[in-house]
Amino acid sequence: MVLENCEIETTVFERPDSLTGTTSHYCPGCTHGIANRLIAEVIDEMGMREKTIGVASVGCSVFIYNYLNMDFVQAPHGRAPAMATGIKRVLPDRMVFTYQGDGDLASIGMAEIVHAAARGENISVFFLNNTNYGMTGGQMAPTSMPGQKTTSSQTGRDVETQGFPIRVSEMFSKLDGASYIVRRSLHDPKHIRMAKKAIRMAFETQVRGLGFSMVELLSICPTNWGISPLNSIKWLEEKMIPYYPLGDYKIHPALAEIKL
Amino acid sequence: MSLELMKGNEAVAEAAVRAGVVSYFGYPITPQTELLEYMSHRMPELGRAFVQAESELGAINMVYGAACTGYRTMTSSSSPGVSLMLEGVSYIAGTELPMVIVNVMRGGPGLGNIAPAQSDYNQMVHGGGHGDYRCIVLAPCSVQESVDLTVLAFDLADKYRSIVVILTDGSIGQMMEACELPPMQPLKTTFADWAVQGCEGRERRFLTSINLDPAAQEEMNYRLLKRWIDVEANEIRCQEYYMEDAEYVVTGFGSSARIALSAVRIARAEGIKVGLIRPITLSPFPRQVYADLSDKIKGMLVVEMNAGQMLEDVLAANRYRTPTDFFARLGGVVPFPDEVLGEIHRMVETPISTDGHPRDRWLARVLAKG
Ligand SMILES: Cc1ncc(C[n+]2csc(CCOP(=O)(O)OP(=O)(O)O)c2C)c(N)n1
Ligand code: SF4
Numbered sequence: 001m002v003l004e005n006c007e008i009e010t011t012v013f014e015r016p017d018s019l020t021g022t023t024s025h026y027c028p029g030c031t032h033g034i035a036n037r038l039i040a041e042v043i044d045e046m047g048m049r050e051k052t053i054g055v056a057s058v059g060c061s062v063f064i065y066n067y068l069n070m071d072f073v074q075a076p077h078g079r080a081p082a083m084a085t086g087i088k089r090v091l092p093d094r095m096v097f098t099y100q101g102d103g104d105l106a107s108i109g110m111a112e113i114v115h116a117a118a119r120g121e122n123i124s125v126f127f128l129n130n131t132n133y134g135m136t137g138g139q140m141a142p143t144s145m146p147g148q149k150t151t152s153s154q155t156g157r158d159v160e161t162q163g164f165p166i167r168v169s170e171m172f173s174k175l176d177g178a179s180y181i182v183r184r185s186l187h188d189p190k191h192i193r194m195a196k197k198a199i200r201m202a203f204e205t206q207v208r209g210l211g212f213s214m215v216e217l218l219s220i221c222p223t224n225w226g227i228s229p230l231n232s233i234k235w236l237e238e239k240m241i242p243y244y245p246l247g248d249y250k251i252h253p254a255l256a257e258i259k260l
Numbered sequence: 261m262s263l264e265l266m267k268g269n270e271a272v273a274e275a276a277v278r279a280g281v282v283s284y285f286g287y288p289i290t291p292q293t294e295l296l297e298y299m300s301h302r303m304p305e306l307g308r309a310f311v312q313a314e315s316e317l318g319a320i321n322m323v324y325g326a327a328c329t330g331y332r333t334m335t336s337s338s339s340p341g342v343s344l345m346l347e348g349v350s351y352i353a354g355t356e357l358p359m360v361i362v363n364v365m366r367g368g369p370g371l372g373n374i375a376p377a378q379s380d381y382n383q384m385v386h387g388g389g390h391g392d393y394r395c396i397v398l399a400p401c402s403v404q405e406s407v408d409l410t411v412l413a414f415d416l417a418d419k420y421r422s423i424v425v426i427l428t429d430g431s432i433g434q435m436m437e438a439c440e441l442p443p444m445q446p447l448k449t450t451f452a453d454w455a456v457q458g459c460e461g462r463e464r465r466f467l468t469s470i471n472l473d474p475a476a477q478e479e480m481n482y483r484l485l486k487r488w489i490d491v492e493a494n495e496i497r498c499q500e501y502y503m504e505d506a507e508y509v510v511t512g513f514g515s516s517a518r519i520a521l522s523a524v525r526i527a528r529a530e531g532i533k534v535g536l537i538r539p540i541t542l543s544p545f546p547r548q549v550y551a552d553l554s555d556k557i558k559g560m561l562v563v564e565m566n567a568g569q570m571l572e573d574v575l576a577a578n579r580y581r582t583p584t585d586f587f588a589r590l591g592g593v594v595p596f597p598d599e600v601l602g603e604i605h606r607m608v609e610t611p612i613s614t615d616g617h618p619r620d621r622w623l624a625r626v627l628a629k630g
């Protein structure tokens with residue numbers, strides 16, 4: 001081999017400092033891992049790793065503190081926004097975020113999240129909506145789709161007796177305290193890039209002291225949905241997005257000038 | 261020394277401020293609300309954090325977050341609100357964090373009423389939340405003692421990475437008395453090696469109460485227990501009155517002890533050799549004091565504003581050696597000194613029966629009266 005024909009290696013992809021490198025426990029194909037990584041990349045890009053405190057919730061992401069390389073605390077089921085409030089009020093110059101599933105945020109923790117948003121609590125929330133309780137084995141969540149089969153709605157969610165799904169982003173868009181409320185999806189590279197931008201915007205909202213920010217991330221749970229990751233992605237696209245439209249539900253005017 | 265006339269709840273709030281509390285989170289509930297109201301203006305005035313939470317669940321988890329930073333933090337509530345907080349209390353215990361909680365007890369169970377009661381002794385002293393943990397529980401009987409124990413509470417919380425409960429009630433919380441407030445302490449500037457504040461210049465840290473491995477959880481449980489042995493060795497506090505030559509003893513905590521003391525003083529004036537034992541730390545409980553009671557003591561009367569919750573701890577500590585009777589008012593009814601005096605007279609006139617349980621004999625007396 002002639003040396004002149006060798007190209008100098010350049011690194012085009014590497015593990016962000018904000019990821020520990022620990023092997024995750026997420027199931028193959030699960031989008032939790034993508035969301036974890038996006039948050040890590042954004043925190044790296046903002047140079048905020050040493051000034052960030054994460055609040056883990058209860059759900060499949062409970063061990064997120066093993067994957068993200070920064071200070072972390074772990075909240076009781078649904079209470080992450082309250083813990084984040086306590087931290088942020090004592091340390092206002094730190095960047096504080098919660099990472100919560102749909103059972104955690106929209107069921108048991110609905111009071112905590114609504115009031116954090118209504119207070120305009122200056123925290124960022126990453127809300128993984130996979131339309132079920134992943135960790136406990138796929139029970140019905142407040143976000144489960146009408147007709148969706150889960151282990152606790154085995155013939156499909158019957159809205160007559162089990163009620164209707166909650167569209168969290170739409171609901172929060174009516175709260176004056178909320179400054180940045182958007183819904184994104186993790187089903188393909190284009191949407192993943194858009195999700196990353198939204199995560200950045202949420203943190204920018206906080207860093208600018210503009211108040212509550214939340215990114216809802218439509219996600220898949222192949223294990224409990226009982227279909228392959230590929231079919232899960234299809235299901236997300238065909239069933240979830242029409243019910244949970246992607247888009248910006250509330251954007252503080254001061255955010256308009258930020259170009260990513 | 262300068263004395264100020266202050267309401268119990270407000271005096272505790274100001275004492276906490278002076279002890280260096282940096283954040284307060286609470287929710288309104290009578291008879292505790294003045295504490296929250298006081299903090300709502302006092303904390304922002306000093307640039308410190310105050311949030312009126314959406315519920316006691318919210319409040320205790322805000323405290324949980326704030327405690328993770330290593331700064332001093334607290335909440336306050338009354339019985340039904342404290343029940344709601346117990347999830348968070350268990351997690352805070354499981355994460356080994358210092359924090360102070362003031363429980364201004366009222367009548368129960370259920371919504372009960374807003375009158376003073378002591379019916380949450382077991383809840384605070386013997387658990388409440390899930391899992392194997394203990395809280396240090398301090399029981400003041402006056403506004404001044406509430407102030408002093410508040411300062412102590414923050415020190416003990418930090419020293420033992422422990423939850424410290426100030427267990428008081430509607431009468432002590434609401435009464436106004438002259439008290440001397442402590443000096444304003446500087447805020448903490450150095451922090452323990454577990455405090456989560458962002459990992460600038462150090463390895464990152466995380467705080468959690470999860471131990472999926474039972475062996476690791478057992479290790480944690482041992483650690484809590486070992487720490488508790490230190491607490492028991494160093495922190496038991498108990499006040500004795502007229503015990504030197506006592507032939508009879510009355511015992512109780514907080515308000516009931518204070519009322520009983522009035523009765524004891526009258527009895528002393530009548531020439532009855534009666535003394536009083538008042539545990540200040542309900543947890544750790546001053547077991548030795550009851551274990552060591554002289555054989556000369558002819559009878560002991562336990563007075564509470566609950567159906568004999570501390571009574572069980574007294575009996576166990578005393579190993580049923582001293583003939584013991586019980587007297588209580590329940591549901592938010594506060595006993596009069598006269599009622600306790602009557603019980604002292606009865607104890608002196610007719611030797612205490614040792615048949616059955618003191619609670620059963622007391623109830624039989626109550627029912628017989630109709
Ligand atoms: C107080 C309490 N109730 C119930 C549970 C059990 N539990 C653990 S995770 C979970 C559901 C989590 O679902 P979600 O928030 O949607 O997260 P996912 O696993 O789907 O990511 C439940 C009910 C718990 N840990 N604590
Ligand atoms: S159970 Fe579902 S949400 Fe949980 S890790 Fe597996 S695929 Fe992901």
Ligand SMILES: [Mg+2]
Pocket residue numbers: 059101102103128129130131132133134141
């Ligand atoms: Mg879920």
